Amino acid sequence: METVGTAVDALPRPGLRERKKQRTRDALVRAALELIATRGYEGTTVDDITAAVEVSQRTFFRYFASKEDVAFFVARLAESHVVDAVRGRPPGEAPLEVLRRAVLDSWDTINEAVEQLVPLDLHMRVYRVIESTPALLAAHLRRATELEEELARIIAEREGLDVDADPRPRILVAAFGGVIRVAERRWSAGDDLSTAAMRDLMTTCLDHVGPALAENWRTG
Amino acid sequence: METVGTAVDALPRPGLRERKKQRTRDALVRAALELIATRGYEGTTVDDITAAVEVSQRTFFRYFASKEDVAFFVARLAESHVVDAVRGRPPGEAPLEVLRRAVLDSWDTINEAVEQLVPLDLHMRVYRVIESTPALLAAHLRRATELEEELARIIAEREGLDVDADPRPRILVAAFGGVIRVAERRWSAGDDLSTAAMRDLMTTCLDHVGPALAENWRTG
DNA sequence: AGGCTAATGTCAGCCACTGACAGATGACAA
DNA sequence: TTGTCATCTGTCAGTGGCTGACATTAGCCT
Numbered sequence: 119m120e121t122v123g124t125a126v127d128a129l130p131r132p133g134l135r136e137r138k139k140q141r142t143r144d145a146l147v148r149a150a151l152e153l154i155a156t157r158g159y160e161g162t163t164v165d166d167i168t169a170a171v172e173v174s175q176r177t178f179f180r181y182f183a184s185k186e187d188v189a190f191f192v193a194r195l196a197e198s199h200v201v202d203a204v205r206g207r208p209p210g211e212a213p214l215e216v217l218r219r220a221v222l223d224s225w226d227t228i229n230e231a232v233e234q235l236v237p238l239d240l241h242m243r244v245y246r247v248i249e250s251t252p253a254l255l256a257a258h259l260r261r262a263t264e265l266e267e268e269l270a271r272i273i274a275e276r277e278g279l280d281v282d283a284d285p286r287p288r289i290l291v292a293a294f295g296g297v298i299r300v301a302e303r304r305w306s307a308g309d310d311l312s313t314a315a316m317r318d319l320m321t322t323c324l325d326h327v328g329p330a331l332a333e334n335w336r337t338g
Numbered sequence: 339m340e341t342v343g344t345a346v347d348a349l350p351r352p353g354l355r356e357r358k359k360q361r362t363r364d365a366l367v368r369a370a371l372e373l374i375a376t377r378g379y380e381g382t383t384v385d386d387i388t389a390a391v392e393v394s395q396r397t398f399f400r401y402f403a404s405k406e407d408v409a410f411f412v413a414r415l416a417e418s419h420v421v422d423a424v425r426g427r428p429p430g431e432a433p434l435e436v437l438r439r440a441v442l443d444s445w446d447t448i449n450e451a452v453e454q455l456v457p458l459d460l461h462m463r464v465y466r467v468i469e470s471t472p473a474l475l476a477a478h479l480r481r482a483t484e485l486e487e488e489l490a491r492i493i494a495e496r497e498g499l500d501v502d503a504d505p506r507p508r509i510l511v512a513a514f515g516g517v518i519r520v521a522e523r524r525w526s527a528g529d530d531l532s533t534a535a536m537r538d539l540m541t542t543c544l545d546h547v548g549p550a551l552a553e554n555w556r557t558g
Numbered sequence: 559a560g561g562c563t564a565a566t567g568t569c570a571g572c573c574a575c576t577g578a579c580a581g582a583t584g585a586c587a588a
Numbered sequence: 589t590t591g592t593c594a595t596c597t598g599t600c601a602g603t604g605g606c607t608g609a610c611a612t613t614a615g616c617c618t
Binding site: 212213214215252255256257259260263277279285286287288289290291292293294295296297299300304322323326327328329330331332333334335 | 432433434435472475476477479480483497499505506507508509510511512513514515516517519520524542543546547548549550551552553554555
Binding site: 353354355358383384385395396399403404405 | 572573574575576583584585
C-alpha cells in the first residue's frame with residue numbers, strides 16, 4: 119500500500135472508505151491525463167483509462183460525468199482559485215484592475231495546488247491537447263463562459279449593482295475573458311510553457327486592450 | 339464549398355442530380371430544426387430526423403458531419419454575411435467601428451437570406467435551444483472563436499499588420515466578440531426576439547464597453 | 559457478529575458515428 | 589437508345605460514449 123505522504127489531519131478524519139474513493143479518483147485523473155497527453159483525446163478510450171486503473175467502466179462514469187469531464191479536473195481547481203482571488207480583492211479597487219490582479223496573482227497558488235495532484239508538466243501538455251482538440255476546446259470555452267458569469271456576479275456585488283439590470287459587469291468580464299483567451303492561445307501555441315511566460319503574455323495582452331479599442335491604431 | 343448568396347454565380351445549370359441533393363439537404367435541415375425546436379436537441383435522435391425525410395441514417399452523415407452540424411447550418415449562412423460586411427467596410431474606418439457597423443448592418447441581409455431556407459421564427463426558436471443546451475452552446479462558442487480568428491486576420495490586413503506579431507487585432511476582436519455574446523444571451527433570454535430588439539441590445543452593449551473598462555464606474 | 563449503507567462490477571441497451579460493400583440512378587458518349 | 593461510368597444511397601456490422609437495473613462486495617456502526 120502506497121501512502122499519500124502528506125500528513126493530512128482534517129478535522130473529520132477521512133475514514134477508510136473516503137480515502138479509497140479519493141485514491142481511485144486521483145488514479146483515474148492521473149491515468150487519464152497521462153494517456154490523453156500522449157495518445158491524444160480521441161486516441162484515448164474510457165476503457166483504456168479504466169484498464170490502467172483496473173476498475174470497471176461504470177465506476178469511471180460514477181466519478182466523472184463524461185470523458186471530457188476528467189480532462190478538466192485540474193482546470194476546475196484553477197478556476198476556484200481565480201474566483202477566490204477576485205473575492206479577496208480590496209474594496210474600492212477598479213473592476214478591471216480587480217480582474218487583472220486576481221488572475222495574475224493567482225497563478226502561483228494555482229500551480230502549487232496543481233502539483234499536489236499531477237506534475238505541472240503533464241498539466242501543460244494536457245492543456246495543449248485541449249486547445250488543439252475541437253471537442254475539448256468547445257467544452258473549455260463553455261466552461262469559461264460559466265466562470266465569466268460567476269465573476270460578473272461577484273463584480274456586480276462589489277459595485278452594488280444588479281447584474282441583470284446593468285450590463286457593465288457582464289460586458290467587462292466578457293471583454294476581459296476574450297483577452298485572456300487570446301493570451302492562453304498564444305501561450306499554448308508557443309514554445310515557452312512556463313508560468314512566467316504566461317504572466318508576461320497576459321500582461322501584454324491586457325495592456326493592449328485600451329489601444330486596440332482606440333480610434334486610430336497608427337497613433338499608438 | 340457552396341456559394342449560396344449573390345446571384346452572380348451559378349453559370350452551369352444545376353442538373354437533376356444536384357437539385358436532388360439540394361432538396362434532400364434542405365429537407366434534412368428543415369426537419370432537423372423543426373424537431374430540435376419542439377423536442378429539444380437531446381430529445382431528437384438522428385433516426386427521428388432521417389425518418390421524417392425518409393432517408394437512411396447513413397445519408398444524413400454524408401450531408402452533415404455530426405448531429406450538431408445540422409443545427410448550425412443556418413448560423414453558417416449568417417457568419418458568411420458578417421464576414422462579407424466586414425470586408426466591405428470603407429478603408430480608413432477605425433477597426434472597432436468596422437466591426438460594429440458590419441454586425442449591425444448585416445442583420446437585415448442575414449434575415450433575408452435565412453428566410454430563403456427556413457422560417458425566421460423557427461430559426462429563432464432553434465437559437466434558444468442552442469443557448470440552453472450545453473453541448474450546442476459549447477459548439478456555438480467554438481464556432482464563434484473560429485469566426486473571430488477570421489475577422490482578426492481581415493482587420494490585420496486592413497491595417498497592414500501581421501496577426502501573429504501585433505496582438506491588437508485578435509484582442510480587439512476577442513473583446514468585441516465577448517460583448518456580442520452578452521448581447522446574444524440577453525436576446526435569447528428575453529421576450530422580444532425581433533431583429534430590432536437584437537440591434538438595440540447590441541448597440542447598448544457596445545456603448546457600454548468604454549464605461550465598463552473605465553477606472554471608476556460611479557462617475558458614469 | 560450482523561445489519562445497514564455505500565461503492566463496485568456485470569449486463570443489456572441506446573445513440574452518435576464510421577468503414578465496407580452492394581445496389582440504384584443520374585450523366586454522358588457512342 | 590443503349591451501355592458505360594461516376595456518384596448517390598441503403599444495408600450491415602462494429603466501435604465508443606453513456607445509462608439504468610440489479611447483484612455483489614466491502615466499509616461502517618451497534
